Amino acid sequence: MESIGASKTSLSSITTEELWKQSGRYSSNSELLRLKDRKDSGFLLSPTHEEEITALVASMxxxxxxxxxxLYQTGRKYRDxxxxxxxxxxxxxxxxxxxYTFDSTVEAGLETYKSVREAYKNLFDELKLPYLVADADSGNMGGKLSHEYHFVSPKGEDNVWSCDSCEYVANEELVEKKTPSAAPADAKPLTFTGISMDRKTKIEIHVPRPSDLAADASPTWDQISTYTNLHALKKAVPSPIELDTGIESSTLTTLLPQTTSTTAITDKSLSPSSTATDLTITREGDSCPHCAAGHLHVQKAIEVGHTFHLGTRYSEPLHAYIAGPDAATMWSPMQMGCHGIGVSRLIGAIAALLSDARGLQWPRAVAPFEVAVLPTPQVPDEAATALYDAVGGGGGVDVVLDDRVGKGLGWKMKDADLIGYPVVLVMGRGWKDRGEVEVQCRRLGVKKDVGLGELKSEVESLLERL
Structure with a gap:
């Protein structure tokens, strides 16, 4: 963050609900942890700080x-x-x-967004782990430009689509699809009637009937969800109506009050109307919408970072205005951006990717120490300290010496495996017999004896690959 001129700050874990009501996010967010003080004033445990930082900057x-x-911070967040x-x-x-970034013009805000993306790229490149940068939907955060940063992992909850021929990458919510062809004139649509969460609105969903579903079959919600883009469907439901996806069968709608209103959502292939919605679901092997030559493939991934260009989403409702250089720009809202990295999630994702039965295996950039020196109890303290100084002397390599009393070499080696030091130096039999150090790098499969003259260069060579 400091490489792009950001200053460190710290915001409170508790925030007033009034700011969230002012921004419009209070009633639309079901993950807020709400509380009241002895005066019955409403507060939140902050899940994020756009409102607070905007109000602070607006006042100064x-x-x-x-x-x-x-301005950046690293701190605790809370979500229900x-x-x-x-x-x-x-x-x-x-x-x-x-x-959180603040600029005076749209152009400056977009340049800032580019510089933040470059800083994020440098960080993830330094980790030397495969990652994807996906076009993303801004959702409740606001703005129309955002990107997600993912580690590919079977433990991930996100579906990320990428092309095998070009650089197109997008998450499931924003993946583009080719314009669907019109359904045959005699095609009988698949219709599902659902209900809103408040039980006041019927929601009719019309999509092309798949060939493997009988013409007279009444679809269940599970079948609809199989053939329908649920993210597009959710967006198509008029706010503040919310579809109850727990409903099992359209036959249950016969039990609904007859006074309920009805809203219809129709797939574009069934209707030329401008109000129709593309409910097409992206499937493995579909043609790439960008290059047309490649095909789309989906991977499970863990989202570890997100960048948003917010524009005036928060500066307008929270009155973060500035005086411009001329009359035409007097009291214009600031252009904002917010950019996050889940620190605890990043740790969990790295552990999911690199741990094995013996323990963790940290990348060099985030390891607690880069090198651990493990002497046997018989090695003199002076010799162990000299080796520690030889490897870590002059800076550049962060070394820890395991000089705990009463612990054997086997215990220290197992503990080092659990902790996940990138490189381990063992002063064992090779040291006693030949004055050589056993160099271990579990992640690269390296285990060999090295003389003192070549030791530092060998360690640095291994660390460069981590």
Whole structure:
């Protein structure tokens, strides 16, 4: 963050609900942990800090001369997750790094967004782990430009689509599809009648009937969800109506009150109407919408970062205005961006990718120490300290010496495996017989004896690959 001129700050874990009501996110967010003080005033355990940082900056910044401004923090966040699972990957409490940016013009805001994306690229490149950068839907955060950063993993909950011929990558919510062809004139649509969560609105869904479903069959919700893009369907339901996806069969609608209103959602292939929605689901092997030459493939992935260009989504409702350089730009809303990395999720994702039966295997960039020196109890303290200084002397390599008393070499080696040091130096039999150190790098499959003269260069060579 400091490489792009960001300054560190720290925001409160508790925030007033009034700011969230002002931004419009209070009533639309079901994951807020709400509380009241003794005066019955409403507060939240902050799941994110767009409202708070905007209000703070609005109270202190009033001129374009004070911009650009980039503020970041690393702190605890709280969300009322319906189903916390997979340890650090999805929890009610977690650590995040947030960067909030403020610019005076749209052009400057987009340039800032590019610089943040480059900084994120540098970070993930440094980890030397395969990752994907996907076009993403901004959702409840606001704005129309955002990207997600994913580690590919079978433990992931996100579906990320990528082309095997070009660089197109998008998440499931935003993946583009080719315009669907019109259904045959005699095609009988598949119609499902659902109900809103408040039981006041019937929701009719019309999609092309798949060939493997009988013409007279009444579809269940499971069948509809198999043939329909649920993200597009959710967006098509008029706000604030929310579809109850727990309904099992359209026959249950006979039990509904007759006074309910009805809203219809029709797939584009069934209707030329401008109000029709593309409910086509992307399938493995579909043609790429960008290059047409390649095909789309889906991978399970863990989202570890997200960048958003927010525009004036928060600066307008929270009155974060600045005086511009001329009359035409007097009191214009600031252009904002917010950019997050899930620190605790990143740790969990790396562990999911690199751990084995023996323990963790940290990339060099995030390891607690890069090298661990493990002497046997018989090695003199002076010799162990000299080796520690030889490897770590002059800086550049972060070394820890395991000089715990009363612990044998086998115990230390198992502990080092559990912790996951990238490189381990064992002062064992080779040291006693020949003055050589056993160099171990579990992740690269390296285990060999090295003389003192070549030791530092060997360690640095291994670390460069990690």
């Amino acid at each position: 910044v009033h001129s374009y001369k004070d911009l650009p401004l980039r 997750e319906r189903r916390p699972r997979q340890g650090l990957l999805r929890a009610k409490e977690f650590m995040m790094k947030d960067l």
